[in-house]
Amino acid sequence: MASADGSSPLTIPGGTRQSPINIQWRDSVYDPFLKPLKISYDPTTCLHIWNNGYSFLVEFDDSADRSIIVGGPLENQYRLKQFHFHWGAINEWGSEHTVDSKFYPAELHLVHWNAVVYPTFEEAVMEGNGLAVIGVFLKLGAHHEGLQMLVDALPAIKHKDAVIEFDVFDPSCLIPSCPDYWTYAGSLTTPPLTESVTWIIKKQPIEVDENQLEAFRMLLFTSDGEEEKRMVDNFRPLQPLMNRTVRSSFQ
Numbered sequence: 001m002a003s004a005d006g007s008s009p010l011t012i013p014g015g016t017r018q019s020p021i022n023i024q025w026r027d028s029v030y031d032p033f034l035k036p037l038k039i040s041y042d043p044t045t046c047l048h049i050w051n052n053g054y055s056f057l058v059e060f061d062d063s064a065d066r067s068i069i070v071g072g073p074l075e076n077q078y079r080l081k082q083f084h085f086h087w088g089a090i091n092e093w094g095s096e097h098t099v100d101s102k103f104y105p106a107e108l109h110l111v112h113w114n115a116v117v118y119p120t121f122e123e124a125v126m127e128g129n130g131l132a133v134i135g136v137f138l139k140l141g142a143h144h145e146g147l148q149m150l151v152d153a154l155p156a157i158k159h160k161d162a163v164i165e166f167d168v169f170d171p172s173c174l175i176p177s178c179p180d181y182w183t184y185a186g187s188l189t190t191p192p193l194t195e196s197v198t199w200i201i202k203k204q205p206i207e208v209d210e211n212q213l214e215a216f217r218m219l220l221f222t223s224d225g226e227e228e229k230r231m232v233d234n235f236r237p238l239q240p241l242m243n244r245t246v247r248s249s250f251q
């Protein structure tokens with residue numbers, strides 16, 4: 001059910017910086033003071049891959065500054081905690097953010113937290129500068145070698161709460177080489193929907209093939225033994241921009 005302003009119960013009451021949003025390219029403002037984003041991940045910090053009943057996520061050991069990002073719009077360095085994806089039932093939609101109202105078939109989120117200022121992830125989740133999420137669009141195209149390692153693990157985590165060990169994986173193979181990004185102040189796109197995320201959305205998508213997207217769609221929202229519900233369309237509706245400007249790192 002939506003209210004007069006088209007918001008749904010999924011928008012937190014009083015929210016002024018909710019995500020996702022449509023990125024209107026021509027309304028984004030080039031900011032020459034934005035630095036390049038520096039990404040340094042240690043592939044051995046990878047712990048496991050699991051199905052949390054909403055997406056599948058790969059979690060990392062964030063007990064030290066071993067996989068971090070710094071620069072870009074960020075005041076501090078942020079530690080990688082996990083990455084996950086959002087996707088559709090068909091290739092026409094699936095991403096959370098849109099660019100000029102265009103959906104991509106899927107979107108990758110690499111979730112980092114400000115361990116310089118906050119003692120735990122849980123506390124960072126509650127603070128305006130607590131999290132930084134890199135968003136990468138997936139488009140239908142060539143086979144993606146790096147993604148295939150994840151795809152090969154998916155049958156083992158078909159059901160909610162399934163988890164398998166995942167020893168070494170370097171998520172930088174999923175980030176496009178082009179340095180261009182948009183950035184804006186937003187929120188988590190699933191509960192607790194807290195307004196704690198500096199979003200860094202890469203302009204260039206990565207290419208994945210049809211079989212790889214189909215592999216995402218064979219996952220289940222449901223636990224083993226429950227009536228099967230395919231894990232598809234796990235993206236949140238677009239949220240109002242309100243009083244925000246999207247900045248670009250490129251002209």
Ligand SMILES: Nc1nnc(SCC(=O)Nc2ccc(S(N)(=O)=O)cc2)s1
Binds near residue numbers: 125187
């Ligand atoms: N006490 C708490 N533990 N954990 C949490 S929130 C866990 C978490 O990482 N949530 C999360 C939700 C959405 C996103 S997303 N889709 O990247 O905005 C990223 C992360 S609050």
Ligand SMILES: [Zn+2]
Binds near residue numbers: 085109
């Ligand atoms: Zn996400």
